[in-house]
Amino acid sequence: MVLGDRKFCSLDLANCLKSKEVSFCLRLQKNHCIEMDDLIWQRLYERGIVPRTSFYVQGKRVRKTRPVTGFELACKWKKNYGKYQVKEAWFILTNLGSLPAAINAYQQRMGIEEMFRDCKKEGYDLEGTSLKGNRLINMILLMTLADSSAIFQGTE
Structure with a gap:
């Protein structure tokens, strides 16, 4: 969709x-x-x-x-x-x-908007890191783990 x-x-x-x-x-x-x-x-x-x-x-x-x-x-x-x-x-x-x-x-878009906000200056400031290639992928994976952990804790 x-x-x-x-x-x-x-x-x-x-x-x-x-x-x-x-x-x-x-x-x-x-x-x-x-x-x-x-x-x-x-x-x-x-x-x-x-x-x-x-x-x-x-x-x-x-x-x-x-x-x-x-x-x-x-x-x-x-x-x-x-x-x-x-x-x-x-x-x-x-x-x-x-x-x-x-x-x-x-x-469901609202959750996506929150994720984008987390990636920007209010959160992880991904755009400001200037990372590329594997370092960018590693940072995105780390952010995904952090967000997943927060969601699981919030759900409990």
Whole structure:
């Protein structure tokens, strides 16, 4: 399964994944458009979505510049995510078949984001080490062991 945030998403990528029958959840930017009726387009942010609402549509045409046909769109706006107030809805282009499946899959990205944060300056500062080759691989293995140990201790 491919999970992608707003910077990663492209409709061309979605088409490619769909053609290869790969599952995906790609978050769209709110300025993408969805075809509401025949040739009547609406930007996602104009849908009037408010906190604590969600919707799921199938077989819709989506576009940023040129239309792409036959996608599913999941939308959910949580009121809060832990202690953080969520400022906008998630608009997720997917092929998973239901709102719960798309939201559950996309939520897995949050763990990935935490891992990236750990690798950066707030954690191991991997980018600042300038390591290459086997030394880089050894450092990544050591970080993996440290993260796994922390997860196991936290789980217990």
